[in-house]
Amino acid sequence: MLLTPGPLTTSKTVKENMLADHGTWDDDYKELTEWVRHELVAIANASQKEYTAILMQGSGSFGVEATLGTAIPKQNATLLIAENGAYGERMVQMADYLNIAHVVLKVPETEPVTRELVATALEAHPEITHFAVVHCETTTGILNPIETILPELQKHNIVTIVDAMSSFGGVPIDLTTLQADYLITSSNKCIQGVPGFSIVLAKRATLETTQYQARSLSLDLYEQYRTFEDDNGKWRFTSPTHVMYAFAQALRELAVEGGITVRFRRYQTNEQRIREGMLDMGYKVVIEEAVQSPIITSFLYPTDDFDFHDFYEYLKDRGFIIHPGKVSRVNSFRIGNIGAITKTDIDRLLQVVADYTTEELHPARA
Ligand SMILES: *Cc1c(COP(=O)(O)O)cnc(C)c1O
Numbered sequence: 031m032l033l034t035p036g037p038l039t040t041s042k043t044v045k046e047n048m049l050a051d052h053g054t055w056d057d058d059y060k061e062l063t064e065w066v067r068h069e070l071v072a073i074a075n076a077s078q079k080e081y082t083a084i085l086m087q088g089s090g091s092f093g094v095e096a097t098l099g100t101a102i103p104k105q106n107a108t109l110l111i112a113e114n115g116a117y118g119e120r121m122v123q124m125a126d127y128l129n130i131a132h133v134v135l136k137v138p139e140t141e142p143v144t145r146e147l148v149a150t151a152l153e154a155h156p157e158i159t160h161f162a163v164v165h166c167e168t169t170t171g172i173l174n175p176i177e178t179i180l181p182e183l184q185k186h187n188i189v190t191i192v193d194a195m196s197s198f199g200g201v202p203i204d205l206t207t208l209q210a211d212y213l214i215t216s217s218n219k220c221i222q223g224v225p226g227f228s229i230v231l232a233k234r235a236t237l238e239t240t241q242y243q244a245r246s247l248s249l250d251l252y253e254q255y256r257t258f259e260d261d262n263g264k265w266r267f268t269s270p271t272h273v274m275y276a277f278a279q280a281l282r283e284l285a286v287e288g289g290i291t292v293r294f295r296r297y298q299t300n301e302q303r304i305r306e307g308m309l310d311m312g313y314k315v316v317i318e319e320a321v322q323s324p325i326i327t328s329f330l331y332p333t334d335d336f337d338f339h340d341f342y343e344y345l346k347d348r349g350f351i352i353h354p355g356k357v358s359r360v361n362s363f364r365i366g367n368i369g370a371i372t373k374t375d376i377d378r379l380l381q382v383v384a385d386y387t388t389e390e391l392h393p394a395r396a
């Protein structure tokens with residue numbers, strides 16, 4: 031069982047949908063692709079006329095890189111990147127690689143990006159035309175308040191890009207209200223599919239101004255969009271067919287569960303149960319509860335000589351995979367709350383952690 035921020039634990043039926051082979055030219059496959067694109071716009075509460083979903087081969091980072099590399103003109107444009115963790119930092123690296131003029135708004139990893147910080151950066155840099163931020167910074171599990179940040183940018187007609195990789199599908203996002211120009215996620219996060227492609231929800235009017243802007247042939251978001259649109263769901267270049275069938279099943283299962291709001295509550299309950307169970311055992315969290323997302327929780331090493339590798343192997347032997355920490359200044363590990371996991375799974379996890387804590391960390395007390 032994966033207690034990680036993606037790939038995550040998927041249902042048996044999602045996996046079973048990968049047992050047949052499919053041709054990419056086939057009409058059934060193209061129809062499935064169109065249905066998936068349509069459904070993604072619908073669950074973002076956006077209108078099909080205003081928004082579109084573009085699928086891009088590769089992991090989530092490929093979708094972010096395709097968006098940054100296509101959305102920002104080569105001249106007379108500057109990107110402001112809000113960074114409070116590893117994924118914000120990855121966007122800065124992409125901007126460096128792609129030669130995109132950019133300004134970095136650096137915020138401590140344990141604090142959220144705020145509207146006030148963004149407003150101050152805009153005042154200092156009137157040249158800014160585009161803005162990128164991570165919604166759930168999976169580094170810590172912090173949730174940046176995009177609903178209050180984006181209106182500040184829209185007042186200045188700044189194009190907005192949201193990395194909602196680890197939140198979309200698990201945290202309600204209403205694009206009709208939010209009006210983000212680009213919002214990015216992937217097949218293997220909260221929609222609970224398997225890895226293989228990223229997803230960009232884009233405002234058509236914005237995207238349609240980006241022809242010939244891309245800095246990469248394969249990651250040309252505009253051309254990818256045109257091929258889907260002009261060829262009734264035909265992907266540009268070879269697509270991950272099995273992953274698509276699994277993903278379509280994952281979307282059906284999201285609807286059966288009751289949609290994003292119901293899934294959000296399940297994740298919140300998971301998060302609470304894990305956090306409270308760990309706190310009861312004496313573990314401490316890295317970030318404040320007020321900005322904690324229901325996606326993943328970071329815990330401090332319980333002792334100075336805590337051996338993460340040993341803890342990891344102990345949990346793995348008993349059926350659970352967790353994630354190392356990613357916060358730079360403190361020693362931490364992370365437990366993911368997303369995926370096809372239930373209360374029973376969590377109770378079993380907490381029992382295993384309790385056993386480890388008494389046997390390995392406090393052997394004298396055992
Ligand atoms: C998972 C994730 C990504 C993408 O990472 P990949 O390893 O390329 O899939 C990007 N941003 C955030 C916030 C993520 O959680």
